Structure formats: structure tokens, C-alpha cells
Amino acid sequence: MAAPFPCQEAVLSCGGSARFAVLGEMEQTIDSPGNLPTAPDLQQLRAWLDAAGVPAVQWLGPAEQPSGVGAWYPTHLQTLELRTLHGLRWLVLQSTFCAKPRRGVAVQPLLAHANLQMEAGRWYRLLKPTRLACSYEVPAHLIDVTQLLEVWERFRREVVQHGIELTLRTRSERWIDALAAKGVRPPPKARAKRRPVRTEVL
Amino acid sequence: MIASELLTGPPWGGQWPADGQVLEVPTPAPGPHWRVLRTRLERMGLEFDPNLHDELGLVGYTLRLRNAQLGIGAVQRPSGLHLALTAVLCRGMEREGLAVAALDRANRDLRLGQMLFYPGPPAELTFYATAPWALVDDDLFAPYLAAVLREVEDVGFAAVTLVRGVHPSDIPELWQQLENVLQGLMAGQSPEDSPDSPPGSEPSEPGDRPPPAEPSAATRSEHKPVRTKRKSKPPTH
Numbered sequence: 001m002a003a004p005f006p007c008q009e010a011v012l013s014c015g016g017s018a019r020f021a022v023l024g025e026m027e028q029t030i031d032s033p034g035n036l037p038t039a040p041d042l043q044q045l046r047a048w049l050d051a052a053g054v055p056a057v058q059w060l061g062p063a064e065q066p067s068g069v070g071a072w073y074p075t076h077l078q079t080l081e082l083r084t085l086h087g088l089r090w091l092v093l094q095s096t097f098c099a100k101p102r103r104g105v106a107v108q109p110l111l112a113h114a115n116l117q118m119e120a121g122r123w124y125r126l127l128k129p130t131r132l133a134c135s136y137e138v139p140a141h142l143i144d145v146t147q148l149l150e151v152w153e154r155f156r157r158e159v160v161q162h163g164i165e166l167t168l169r170t171r172s173e174r175w176i177d178a179l180a181a182k183g184v185r186p187p188p189k190a191r192a193k194r195r196p197v198r199t200e201v202l
Numbered sequence: 203m204i205a206s207e208l209l210t211g212p213p214w215g216g217q218w219p220a221d222g223q224v225l226e227v228p229t230p231a232p233g234p235h236w237r238v239l240r241t242r243l244e245r246m247g248l249e250f251d252p253n254l255h256d257e258l259g260l261v262g263y264t265l266r267l268r269n270a271q272l273g274i275g276a277v278q279r280p281s282g283l284h285l286a287l288t289a290v291l292c293r294g295m296e297r298e299g300l301a302v303a304a305l306d307r308a309n310r311d312l313r314l315g316q317m318l319f320y321p322g323p324p325a326e327l328t329f330y331a332t333a334p335w336a337l338v339d340d341d342l343f344a345p346y347l348a349a350v351l352r353e354v355e356d357v358g359f360a361a362v363t364l365v366r367g368v369h370p371s372d373i374p375e376l377w378q379q380l381e382n383v384l385q386g387l388m389a390g391q392s393p394e395d396s397p398d399s400p401p402g403s404e405p406s407e408p409g410d411r412p413p414p415a416e417p418s419a420a421t422r423s424e425h426k427p428v429r430t431k432r433k434s435k436p437p438t439h
Contacts, residue, residue, distance in 0.1 A: 036341060085313050086349035088342075108302040112319045115309065119279060120332060122316030124309035137314040138333045139346055147334060154281050 039089040039140035042082060045069060048145045049080075049152070056186040068092075072186035075160055076176055080152070082140055091140040091148075093121070093155045097163035098132035098172035101125075107132070107170050114162045120154055123162065131175055132166055134159050227252070228259030231278040235335060236260065239276060239285075242343045250274075262286070274347075276335065283335040287315075287350055291358050292367025294324035301325060301365050308361040314353050317361060324368075327361055329354045 046069045049057050054071045060079060061067035068081035081092045101107050107125060111132065114123045121136030136155050143151075167174060179185070219225050229236065243250050243263060250263040253273055262275025271290040276283055295301060301319050305327065308317040315331030331350050338346050361367075 036345070083313075086345075086352050088345055088349050090314060108306045111309070112302050112305050115305070115316055115318055116320075118316065122309045122312065125306055126310065139337050139342055141342060142337045142339060147337060150281055151334065 036088075037141045039082065039091075040143060042066060042069060045080060045082075045091075045148060048148050052145075052149050054152070056189070058187045072176075073156065073160075075174065076163060077179065078152075078156055078159065083137075085137075089140040090137045091143055091151070093136045093152065094133060095155075095159045095163070096126070096131050096133040096175040097159060098167045098170060099175040099178040100130055101132060101166075101170035101172040103170045104130075110166060110169055114166060118158055118162065120151075121158060123166070129178070131178075132163075132170070132172065134163070227254070230258050230261065231276045231283065233276070233283070235276045235283060238340075239263065239274070242340060243274070246344055246347070262288075272351075277332065281334075284332045285335050285338050286330070286332045287347070289329040289351075289354050289358070291327045291329060291354070292362045292365070293326050294322075294368035295327070296366035296368070298325050298365065301327065304361040304364040307364075308357055311357045311360075312353060313357075315350060317358065327358075327365065327367055329358050 046057060046059075049069060049071065056072035058070055058072075059066035059068075060070050060081075068079050070077050070079045076095050076097050078093065078095045081094070083090050083092050111123045111125060118134075121134050123132060123134050125131070126133055134155075136151075138151055166172065240250075240263070243265075248265055250265045252260055253262045253264045253275070255261045260275075262273045265272040265274065273288040273290075275286055277286045278284075305317050305319045308327075315329055318326075318328045318330055320326040320328065333346070
């Protein structure tokens with residue numbers, strides 16, 4: 001079908017991959033971004049989370065080469081990964097909150113509404129099994145402990161706020177419960193150190 | 203904005219500054235970061251305009267790009283200052299019923315940023331990305347902007363294709379077509395009768411038209427809807 005307007009024609013004719021005019025000028029910048037500061041590694045990020053008292057932090061993936069860090073909250077599992085995308089290192093925060101939403105038709109408008117309210121991150125639906133997830137990415141090159149905790153906590157608040165609402169309105173289960181049913185559970189809590197028995201007589 | 207308003211004063215009130223003085227524009231996120239942002243955009247050789255809201259003042263800069271309306275600005279949030287980037291990918295769409303599905307697919311495929319759907323009218327598909335201001339410095343700004351635009355290019359336009367979105371640059375043409383349709387209706391003609399009438403043409407006066415003749419029997423029969431026999435379904439065995 002022919003598009004009625006010229007710009008639309010341009011978009012349709014190249015299969016939806018019309019290029020930004022400005023990108024041509026930026027190719028050089030993208031392919032050789034120059035001397036950017038090195039992003040902190042996963043070990044450093046985990047150390048910052050541990051030091052801040054984030055609950056039940058554990059490695060994701062194989063122990064020899066972990067792909068990220070996860071933290072277990074009472075409502076959800078929040079993960080952090082480092083990825084390279086378009087020449088930059090990105091800190092990727094993710095959380096799957098809802099499992100098997102029962103109101104299939106209503107899910108998409110509810111996600112669209114949640115996305116309008118999100119200040120950081122996006123909600124989307126994943127399939128097999130159907131679940132609702134949220135992601136947020138920031139450039140990782142300049143991240144320090146203050147920025148990491150700020151971004152982490154802000155994402156956690158938004159996920160909980162919209163995740164609970166989405167769970168109720170789509171009549172979903174919690175993904176954390178689905179994980180528990182598969183045997184994936186938070187790491188056991190470290191035992192508290194026993195106090196030495198008081199021997200002195202009062 | 204009309205010329206008289208420009209002569210009397212800035213649109214947000216007050217007075218234009220004297221020659222040689224810097225114009226203080228109100229903004230919801232005041233601070234020196236606006237000058238920093240402008241310098242960065244100038245250094246990249248981009249052409250941009252200030253985006254001046256009637257009540258809020260300066261809310262960002264609009265970049266003149268070929269196939270998207272791109273806005274970039276600073277947003278003050280409770281957690282601090284953020285760099286925000288918006289790209290209106292289409293405004294108005296032929297298949298609006300697919301918009302929410304296209305949005306969901308795009309958000310799943312995106313690797314950074316988010317897609318938004320504003321129901322309108324006119325309905326919009328918009329890309330939005332935000333990052334704390336401190337995480338994008340002078341050296342990172344150009345690669346960051348390029349990375350975001352490349353992601354929009356990779357994912358965003360697929361959604362536009364799915365909904366057959368009307369590009370923002372096509373909006374004046376859309377209005378022109380709408381105007382033609384309305385003029386056709388006001389002149390008592392169907393829009394198909396005069397699709398090529400120029401946008402500024404005056405509709406003909408009712409007195410100029412000849413009085414409608416009584417429909418003859420032949421024309422009446424022509425207008426009569428033709429009824430055809432319904433075909434019965436083939437028997438199923």
C-alpha cells in the first residue's frame with residue numbers, strides 16, 4: 001500500500017529503518033568514542049552494593065564468570081549487569097515482577113499506562129512463560145558508589161510501585177513465587193555471630 | 203507567535219533585555235547546565251532551537267532532524283538533575299488499534315530507553331531516554347546521543363511501520379488534506395469529487411449553483427440500491 005505522505009513513504013520504503021540524518025555525521029564518533037573513562041567492573045559494583053547493606057546479594061550465572069549481580073527483596077529479584085552497546089558500557093538494571101498475567105487482553109494497555117508514569121525504565125511483556133519485566137539503563141563509565149545507589153534505589157521504588165499495581169490489575173502471580181516453585185530461592189542468611197556467654201557474676 | 207507579541211515583550215512576561223544583556227529565560231530546571239548543553243550541541247555542529255513553553259519557559263532544545271522531532275533537555279527530579287531525550291517518531295497513525303501492541307513489542311526489543319504511546323488526538327509514538335546528568339559529561343555526550351539515536355533507528359521505526367505512523371513532518375500536509383476535505387463538505391460535495399482543489403480556494407457560493415432538478419425515474423432507479431440474491435452456502439457433507 002502506498003503511503004499518503006512523503007516522509008511516511010520514506011520510512012516504509014526502507015522497511016522501517018530510515019536513518020537519522022544526524023547519524024551520518026556521528027558515525028566517526030560512534031565507532032571511535034575516544035578515551036572514555038573505564039567503567040567499574042562487576043566486583044566493584046557488588047562490593048558497593050554489599051557495603052550499602054542491599055539485602056541478599058548474589059552472583060548471577062556461573063561462579064567463575066558471573067554475568068551480573070542480583071539482590072533479593074521480599075517482593076522481587078532485582079538484577080544488575082554490565083553490557084556493551086553502541087560502543088558504550090551500560091549499567092543495565094532489570095526486574096521481572098509479574099508471572100502469568102490472567103487478563104491477557106488488558107495487559108498491553110496497562111503496560112502502556114505504566115510506561116507513561118515511569119520516570120526511569122520501561123515495562124514490557126516477555127513470553128514463554130508470560131511475565132512482565134522492567135528495565136533501565138544508564139551509561140556506566142562515570143558511575144560511582146553514590147550514583148549507583150541512587151539509580152539502584154530509584155529503580156527499586158519504581159518497580160515496586162508499578163509492579164504491585166500491575167500484579168493486581170492483571171491478576172498475576174509474583175515472579176518471585178514462580179522462581180521459588182522452581183527451587184530458585186534467595187541465598188541463606190549468614191548466621192549472626194553468637195555472643196560470648198557472660199561468665200562474670202553480676 | 204505573532205509579531206506584535208514579539209514587539210511588546212517575551213511570551214512568558216516581563217521585558218526584553220537591553221542590548222548586550224543576556225536574556226534570562228524562566229525554566230523548570232534552572233542552572234548553568236543549559237549553557238553546558240547548548241555548548242555541547244554547538245560543538246557537535248547540530249542545528250537546534252530553544253523549546254519555549256508558554257508557561258514554563260525553556261524546557262529543552264529541539265533538534266532539526268530529517269525524520270524525527272528530537273528534543274533534548276534537563277529535567278529536575280527529586281533524585282537530582284537528569285538529561286532527558288525525546289524523539290516523536292510519529293504523530294497520527296493509520297492503524298491506531300495496533301499501537302499498544304507495537305509499543306509493547308518495541309519496549310521488549312529496545313536495549314535502552316523506552317517507547318511511549320500518547321493516545322492523543324493525534325496519537326503519538328514517542329521515544330524517551332533519561333540518565334543522571336552527572337553520568338554524561340562532555341566526552342560522553344556525543345557517544346551517548348549517538349547510541350540513543352542508533353537504538354531508536356534500530357527499533358523505533360519498526361513500530362512506526364507497524365502502525366503506519368504519520369511522520370511529524372507530514373502534519374502540515376495532513377492538515378492541508380483535511381482542509382480540502384472540509385472545504386469539499388462545506389461546498390456540498392463529497393471529498394472525492396474535488397481532491398485536487400487548492401488549499402486556499404474559496405468554496406463556491408450557494409447562489410452560483412444551478413437549482414437541483416427533480417430526480418427523474420431513471421435517476422431514481424439508478425440510485426436505488428441493487429439487491430443481489432444471496433448465495434446459499436454450499437452443502438456440507
